[in-house]
Amino acid sequence: MIEKIARPDEVRRIDGDLPIRHRYTPGLAGEAFFIALRDLGVLLGSRCQACEYTYVPARSFCERCFAELSPDVEVGPGGQLVSFTIAFVDADGDPLETPETFGLVRLDGADAVMLHRVLDPPDEGPLEVGERVEVVVKPDAERTGSILDIEGFRVVEE
Amino acid sequence: MGRVAVVGAGMTRFVRRAQETGKELAWEAAREALASCELALDRVDAVCLTSAPDAFDGVHMKGEYLSDGAGAFGKPFIRTYVGGGSGVFTAIQAYSTVASGMADVVLAVAEEKMSSTQPHPQGAFLTIFDNLLERPLGPNLLWIFALEMNRYMHAYGLDKRDIAQVAVKNRRNAADHPAALLGDADITVEDVLASETLAWPVQRLDVSPISDGAVALVVASEEAAKDITEAPVWIQGVGWNLDTAYWTNRDLVFPEYVANAARSAYAMAGVTEPRKQIHIAEPYDPFDYKELHHLEGLLLFDKGKAPEAVRDGVLNRDGDLPSCPSGGLLGVGNPIAAAGLMKVAELFWQLRGEAGARQVPGTPERGVAQAWGDLMQVGTVVVMGRDGGPMRTASAPPTPPRATPGRSLSEAEFRGAVGAVEDALGAEYAWDAGVGIGRFLDGLEAGEIFGRACRRCERVLVPPRMFCERCFRATDGWVQVEGTGVVETFSICHVRWDMQPLDQPEIPAVIAIDGSDGGFLHKLGEVAAEDVSIGMAVEAVWRPEEERTGSILDIEYFRPRMAGTSETAPPQGEAT
Numbered sequence: 001m002i003e004k005i006a007r008p009d010e011v012r013r014i015d016g017d018l019p020i021r022h023r024y025t026p027g028l029a030g031e032a033f034f035i036a037l038r039d040l041g042v043l044l045g046s047r048c049q050a051c052e053y054t055y056v057p058a059r060s061f062c063e064r065c066f067a068e069l070s071p072d073v074e075v076g077p078g079g080q081l082v083s084f085t086i087a088f089v090d091a092d093g094d095p096l097e098t099p100e101t102f103g104l105v106r107l108d109g110a111d112a113v114m115l116h117r118v119l120d121p122p123d124e125g126p127l128e129v130g131e132r133v134e135v136v137v138k139p140d141a142e143r144t145g146s147i148l149d150i151e152g153f154r155v156v157e158e
Numbered sequence: 159m160g161r162v163a164v165v166g167a168g169m170t171r172f173v174r175r176a177q178e179t180g181k182e183l184a185w186e187a188a189r190e191a192l193a194s195c196e197l198a199l200d201r202v203d204a205v206c207l208t209s210a211p212d213a214f215d216g217v218h219m220k221g222e223y224l225s226d227g228a229g230a231f232g233k234p235f236i237r238t239y240v241g242g243g244s245g246v247f248t249a250i251q252a253y254s255t256v257a258s259g260m261a262d263v264v265l266a267v268a269e270e271k272m273s274s275t276q277p278h279p280q281g282a283f284l285t286i287f288d289n290l291l292e293r294p295l296g297p298n299l300l301w302i303f304a305l306e307m308n309r310y311m312h313a314y315g316l317d318k319r320d321i322a323q324v325a326v327k328n329r330r331n332a333a334d335h336p337a338a339l340l341g342d343a344d345i346t347v348e349d350v351l352a353s354e355t356l357a358w359p360v361q362r363l364d365v366s367p368i369s370d371g372a373v374a375l376v377v378a379s380e381e382a383a384k385d386i387t388e389a390p391v392w393i394q395g396v397g398w399n400l401d402t403a404y405w406t407n408r409d410l411v412f413p414e415y416v417a418n419a420a421r422s423a424y425a426m427a428g429v430t431e432p433r434k435q436i437h438i439a440e441p442y443d444p445f446d447y448k449e450l451h452h453l454e455g456l457l458l459f460d461k462g463k464a465p466e467a468v469r470d471g472v473l474n475r476d477g478d479l480p481s482c483p484s485g486g487l488l489g490v491g492n493p494i495a496a497a498g499l500m501k502v503a504e505l506f507w508q509l510r511g512e513a514g515a516r517q518v519p520g521t522p523e524r525g526v527a528q529a530w531g532d533l534m535q536v537g538t539v540v541v542m543g544r545d546g547g548p549m550r551t552a553s554a555p556p557t558p559p560r561a562t563p564g565r566s567l568s569e570a571e572f573r574g575a576v577g578a579v580e581d582a583l584g585a586e587y588a589w590d591a592g593v594g595i596g597r598f599l600d601g602l603e604a605g606e607i608f609g610r611a612c613r614r615c616e617r618v619l620v621p622p623r624m625f626c627e628r629c630f631r632a633t634d635g636w637v638q639v640e641g642t643g644v645v646e647t648f649s650i651c652h653v654r655w656d657m658q659p660l661d662q663p664e665i666p667a668v669i670a671i672d673g674s675d676g677g678f679l680h681k682l683g684e685v686a687a688e689d690v691s692i693g694m695a696v697e698a699v700w701r702p703e704e705e706r707t708g709s710i711l712d713i714e715y716f717r718p719r720m721a722g723t724s725e726t727a728p729p730q731g732e733a734t
Contacts (some may be wrong), residue, residue: 008494012290012595012600012708013588013589014289014290014589015620016285016586016589017585017587018281018282018285018585020213020277020281020582020583021580021581022216022274022275022583023273023275023578023580024578024580024581025175025177025179025274025572025577026577027178027568028178028179028182030573031177031577033577034576035576035577046186057434060182060185061227062233063226063227063229063231064199064231065191065199065200066189066198066199067186068189072520074725085569102608117362130732134622146577146579
């Protein structure tokens with residue numbers, strides 16, 4: 001018979017970790033996307049002519065037909081809010097001082113949707129799926145080649 | 159059940175740090191494999207992917223992350239993973255998927271991007287050591303291989319020169335491989351023997367390098383294969399087998415699990431005399447001695463005889479049994495999962511006469527590819543042959559890779575890539591000792607060593623286990639043993655797990671504790687490295703009682719047994 005330990009606090013344990021970190025490089029299409037964002041403040045996508053589908057951020061290949069793609073289509077800055085969520089807690093479940101809104105947006109000219117913050121949700125009523133938004137990019141001098149070079153999406157009046 | 163064939167193959171260059179993402183690497187290899195047999199993605203019914211630990215790429219659920227690059231959009235998809243054995247295993251998975259009738263055409267894709275892991279991919283592997291009994295010793299992954307290599311050399315009185323010849327052969331072979339990272343036509347045995355000692359007997363050039371890369375195969379049913387190509391290469395047999403999870407309890411001299419896997423594959427393939435019926439071997443060679451170890455496990459050479467074969471040129475590309483004509487992991491590179499599938503791809507190219515400058519002479523009919531992994535205990539084996547069909551020498555396409563748009567990043571490019579992000583998972587764990595090890599640690603705190611007896615298997619297990627993995631019964635009772643034993647094997651390690659030099663070399667050893675069965679990992683002390691020998695009697699040196707914490711480190715180390723204490727105390731029998 002297996003012996004049972006009756007008092008869980010007496011169980012011997014040892015603490016440890018995985019002592020590693022990771023450096024993620026953006027790859028072929030990803031680097032082109034980040035350079036264009038940093039240097040020009042624009043969002044690059046890739047269009048697969050055969051599948052009639054435009055990916056954003058740009059990709060090196062079409063996952064539908066395996067064609068090689070180039071990061072050569074500028075999309076946005078306008079787009080449509082496909083869905084959103086309002087976060088009241090952080091990743092650890094602790095309350096946020098100010099709720100944060102995140103949205104999925106289909107940028108004009110793109111088929112794929114993109115995730116980012118939704119800035120300053122309108123005071124005059126709740127945010128609605130289907131609203132027109134636009135990308136807000138940080139000023140030239142503040143962009144470093146990061147997804148955070150995009151401040152977020154801002155609702156625009158139609 | 160119809161036959162199953164490989165009909166196309168492709169691979170990226172193996173590089174130190176690929177500019178491509180893992181997805182992009184997978185796509186390059188998969189696209190190349192499809193192009194090699196003129197198939198479009200819509201002919202693929204299912205995708206089998208493999209990639210080694212998620213921690214290497216730093217992406218949890220890595221298989222799903224890589225799926226688009228493997229062509230799995232909207233398709234049945236499965237990721238299998240058996241550590242280093244994964245590459246060959248994914249060919250077995252593709253075989254099974256087709257042989258079962260579930261798919262006619264399968265893409266098998268293997269990818270690894272080890273360069274993401276900082277400061278060294280070994281960090282992701284530290285938890286394969288027992289977190290309570292081994293990791294507190296500060297192990298380096300190299301220990302496992304160095305300890306096995308030393309035991310293998312000791313058992314047969316092998317000369318390091320003969321083993322180093324494997325590294326020379328493979329790096330020279332790789333000089334003819336367009337995808338190779340470390341090809342070197344001019345390397346000599348002296349170069350290997352003069353390279354930095356990492357964990358004796360393992361030196362820098364005995365080891366394959368960490369790498370990025372991807373490989374893909376197209377695997378098809380008999381009907382589809384005949385439609386796709388005039389020269390399919392048939393998967394004649396597959397096999398895989400696992401040894402015990404307790405690596406210090408294994409036979410470190412002969413990989414019985416590889417032999418079991420090979421026997422399965424040979425039986426399926428109708429191979430009764432492997433040495434005569436196998437014409438090309440691609441055994442797994444992350445270390446030079448492993449190629450020899452595995453050739454013996456594959457039953458291609460008698461035990462202890464593979465070193466003679468490499469010395470006598472039998473394993474050369476123009477020898478009687480070409481082994482690793484690709485250049486292997488030692489020469490082409492070692493993006494873990496991809497490296498294994500590279501071996502299967504090499505058999506495909508060799509058996510079709512498409513291996514270019516690497517082509518073995520004559521008309522080889524059959525080859526065997528093998529990989530090794532999990533907790534260094536799985537053997538995965540695939541036997542492939544033409545079944546009397548034609549080679550395609552006349553219409554051979556260029557040797558791979560035909561297209562690799564990406565390239566290797568320099569250190570500066572790697573550090574400076576626009577858009578790059580560095581992050582730590584920050585995962586922390588608290589590992590429970592459990593029942594058996596909890597009691598064992600209680601014993602150490604009291605200066606006593608306890609094992610468990612399995613009466614049916616007549617074994618005493620130290621450290622103790624509450625069940626016997628052989629007969630699958632609960633073990634029968636506690637047994638106290640003395641803190642004395644014999645050195646089964648040892649290494650002299652000069653580097654930490656992150657490959658930074660140690661101030662003082664360490665001497666890890668597998669110790670057979672007197673009165674128990676199977677080895678036990680610890681370190682040796684109070685002895686000069688040059689005075690350690692296999693078979694040496696040792697005894698535990700305990701920490702002062704007040705400093706003990708119920709840890710494996712309550713034994714500081716083992717030291718040579720002092721004169722006058724050489725009596726081996728018998729086990730004291732059943733304790734309470």
